[in-house]
């Protein structure tokens with residue numbers, strides 16, 4: 393029973409079981425641990441984001457930017473003013489867009505319309521879009537929350 397050959401086999405089996413269990417535990421828990429970590433470089437609620445430059449936004453245009461993890465629509469009115477609102481439609485949460493032909497914000501999902509002040513003016517959206525502040529510093533456009 394206690395010969396060196398058995399001890400070698402038993403040691404090998406114990407080593408195999410230990411590494412198999414360790415590998416299995418790593419394979420199960422590492423993806424769960426990684427899933428629970430917040431993504432790097434994306435602040436969920438920043439105080440201000442760089443949204444672009446003046447030269448890349450001609451009057452009567454708009455674009456969707458990321459404000460942390462949330463979409464925001466930045467637009468430049470036909471008069472050249474900058475405005476920003478949440479890009480999530482107040483009806484059923486589709487992403488709105490700027491329509492140059494309408495000269496206002498439009499939601500393609502159910503034909504919802506918002507004016508340049510973010511007010512719901514036509515279609516099913518029940519309330520206005522939440523506004524954000526826009527600051528222009530030199531050539532750069534910054535969007536921030538209204539405090």
Ligand code: FES
Nearest residue numbers: 481483484499504
């Ligand atoms: S989700 Fe925008 S109009 Fe319905």
